[in-house]
Amino acid sequence: MASKTLPAIYLDGQSSKKNEVQVHFDENEIRLIDAEGQLLRQDAYQDLSVEPVLANMHGTIRFSDGAVCEFANGRDLHSVLPESKTRKTFSIIHKLENHLPLVGLALLLVVVSTWGVLKYGVPFAAKAAAYTIPLSWEKTTGEQVLEGMDRALFSESALSSERQKELQAKFSDFTTKIERSYDYEILFRASPKMGANALALPGGTIIITDELVNITKDDREVIAVLAHEIAHIEKRHMMRHMFQDSVTVLLLVLITGDLESATSLVATLPTVMVQMHYSRMFESEADKHGASLLLSQGLKPEWLAIALEHLEQAHEGKGKSRGFLSSHPSTPERVATLRKM
Numbered sequence: 001m002a003s004k005t006l007p008a009i010y011l012d013g014q015s016s017k018k019n020e021v022q023v024h025f026d027e028n029e030i031r032l033i034d035a036e037g038q039l040l041r042q043d044a045y046q047d048l049s050v051e052p053v054l055a056n057m058h059g060t061i062r063f064s065d066g067a068v069c070e071f072a073n074g075r076d077l078h079s080v081l082p083e084s085k086t087r088k089t090f091s092i093i094h095k096l097e098n099h100l101p102l103v104g105l106a107l108l109l110v111v112v113s114t115w116g117v118l119k120y121g122v123p124f125a126a127k128a129a130a131y132t133i134p135l136s137w138e139k140t141t142g143e144q145v146l147e148g149m150d151r152a153l154f155s156e157s158a159l160s161s162e163r164q165k166e167l168q169a170k171f172s173d174f175t176t177k178i179e180r181s182y183d184y185e186i187l188f189r190a191s192p193k194m195g196a197n198a199l200a201l202p203g204g205t206i207i208i209t210d211e212l213v214n215i216t217k218d219d220r221e222v223i224a225v226l227a228h229e230i231a232h233i234e235k236r237h238m239m240r241h242m243f244q245d246s247v248t249v250l251l252l253v254l255i256t257g258d259l260e261s262a263t264s265l266v267a268t269l270p271t272v273m274v275q276m277h278y279s280r281m282f283e284s285e286a287d288k289h290g291a292s293l294l295l296s297q298g299l300k301p302e303w304l305a306i307a308l309e310h311l312e313q314a315h316e317g318k319g320k321s322r323g324f325l326s327s328h329p330s331t332p333e334r335v336a337t338l339r340k341m
């Protein structure tokens, strides 16, 4: 093998003096020649250790007596080293860096497995976790959410107490007969900010706005909307959403390595996309389960379709939070599906 030569800085490990040297790489050993052409040292490859090199970082050879040789370019150093036991100390990272197809494959694996975990693993784990939460914990969470909403969004209902009692009676008549795992209660609130809306809180409380009561033409529409909200509670959607959110962010932090980039636009984009899918899944699930609850009491799912159409009309052209009307799936899509049930 013809000898190859690279310039380097030599530190003898005794003094701090930096010596400029030429390093000759022979078949079994390296030789260090200083600026005056003097042989500084001569070492067999098996007595050296070579540090793995990352990207175009500098290269380092360590001698057994503590002396060090620094090379400007680690890749150049590694390219002149013979296939000896020194080379076997290269890290897998270095090998990967020199094998782009492997890097691509590794990247693809990360993307595919992340996608799989987000799409199937996280929802599965969140669902399992949501069903283990004690009712008292859910109720406390629900009360806290209600407190915040009462401060920010709601005011006292303007519905007459007779009207409230009438709807309460119809609601409890419905809820006592259906198959359920919670005791439900409805609360009436006015909300010019939200407009016509209904919200399910963890623990079994459902809030209905005066605006929603007022846009419906038949109380069976109100019951249908409440059935949809009951379905959200029965299926633990709020808790599942909360777990999924936290776990998704946590996963992205783990993968990207820092919180800042995980919360930046690029990193939150997949989260948003995954969440759109989640909420789409939850809305469809709530429509489906709500419809089955209605059917079990001899009410047509059509009533929910009619309520959705009235809601759509009420929110049209207004900049208010759509809330009950999530944009995915779209209202016509939901109405069409409900009419087929």
Ligand SMILES: [Zn+2]
Residues within 6 Å of the ligand: 228, 232, 283, 286, 324
């Ligand atoms: Zn919903």
